Amino acid sequence: MSTPESLDDLDARLISLLTTRPQIGVLGASRELGVARGTVQARLDRLLRRGVISSLAPTVDPHALGYPVTAFCTLAIRQQSGHEDLLEHLRGIPEVLEVHTITGDGDLMVRVVARDNPDLQRVIDLVVSTGIVTRTSTVIALAELMARRTEPLVQAAAQS
Template identity: 40%
Template sequence: MDGFDKLDLDLLRLIVEEPRAGVREYSRRLNIARNTAQARITKLEKAGVIVTWRPQINLAPLGYAVMAFVHVHIAQSQVNETLERLTAIPELIEANTVSGEGDLLCRFVARDNSHFEDVLQAVMKTEGVLRTRSEIVLSRRIWPRTIPIVEKLRAEN
C-alpha cells in the first residue's frame, strides 16, 4: 500500500459508494480542502487505483439476461491476434488471461440460451480458438466489490 494513507482510503470509499457526489462534497465530508481532495483523486488515478468513472451497468434489464463465463483455449502463436478478433463479438464484455483451465476466461452476455449458443458458435469460429468450455451464470449473488478490501487496508494502516 505504498504511498496511500487513511485519507486516501477514506476518499476512495466515498468515491466507490457515491461516485456522483463530486470533489466538493468529498472534501466537505472529509473536512479537507477541495484542492487536497482533487490532488488525492489525481494521485489515485495516476497510480491506477481508480481505473474508470463509468457506472456499473446491469445488462439484464436491457434484454441480455444470460451471462456466461467461457474458458477459451487459443493457439499460443496467435494470442494477441485471437483476442483482437474476439473483441469483434459485442457480447464479449470481459476477457482475462488466466492460469489453469484455458488461456482466457471471458464473460459473455446474451439475450437467451439460444442467442448464447449463437455467440458461442461465433467464438468457436474465431481464428485461433481451439476449444471452449462454458459455464452459464444462474444468478449473480455478489456484484463486483472493492469496499471490503479498502476497509481491510484502512484497518491495517
C-alpha cells in the same frame, strides 16, 4: 500501473464515498469528508495516476440493458497463434465483457453476456469463429450471489 503505495484513511474514505455515491462530485466529497476541495482533487488525481481507480465513469448493469444471461467461457487456443489476434477479435464482440489469461485446462477465461440462451449460442459462435480457438467450455451463471467488490480490499490496504 506504478509501484504499489499504501493507502491512508482519507484515500479509503474517499474511495468508499465515490463507490457508494458516485454522483457526489469533488466539491460534495470535500464537504462530506471535511477536507479542502483541492485535497480531494489531488487525491483523485494521484489515485488515478497510480491505477488504484481507473475512472470515475458509471458502472453499467448488463441485465438492465437487456442482457440477463452471464456465462464464463474457457477457451483453449492454438499455441502458435498469438493472443493478440484473438483479443482483437473478441474486442469486436460487444457481449464480451472480460478476457483473462488463466492456468489450468484452458488458456483464456471470457465473461460474456447475452439476451437469452439462443443469443448465448450466437455469442459463443462468434467467440470461436476465428479458427484460433481449439476447444471451449462454457458455464452459465444462475445467480450473482456477490457482485464484484473492492471496498473490503481498500479498507485492508489502508490499514496495512
